Amino acid sequence: MKLETLLEKLAAGRVVPLKRNAWEKLAGEFTRADARPTGCSGEIVLLRRDRAWYVLEEPSPDEVVLRAFKSKKQAQGFIDDRIAAYDRIWDG
Numbered sequence: 001m002k003l004e005t006l007l008e009k010l011a012a013g014r015v016v017p018l019k020r021n022a023w024e025k026l027a028g029e030f031t032r033a034d035a036r037p038t039g040c041s042g043e044i045v046l047l048r049r050d051r052a053w054y055v056l057e058e059p060s061p062d063e064v065v066l067r068a069f070k071s072k073k074q075a076q077g078f079i080d081d082r083i084a085a086y087d088r089i090w091d092g
Contacts, residue, residue: 003029010054010068023056023064030054033072036079038086044079046072055079 001022009016018026033053034046042058047066053075057065069075 001026006066007049010052010066013068016066018064018066020062020064023066034076034079036083038083040086040089044082046075046079048072057082 001018003026006016006018006026030047030049032045033048035043037043038058042061044058045056047054047056053069053072055067055069055075055078057067059065067078069078
């Protein structure tokens, strides 16, 4: 997928799944601002590009999922909620 296509889908509010090899070709276009381990499904990564914020999740070894957020605070809130869900899984 081309960067322009990815950014258009994200701007339209879509959750965009990508094969890991496709993501690896695009990853350099984003700045990694933070990452938190999930304990079972890779990392949840906070990304930035220009003034936009994104969250990358790793649902499987060969796929990533990207979401766009309007602010860093909103993206961080999403990450916090995800980490809390993973913590509940581990706590039973």
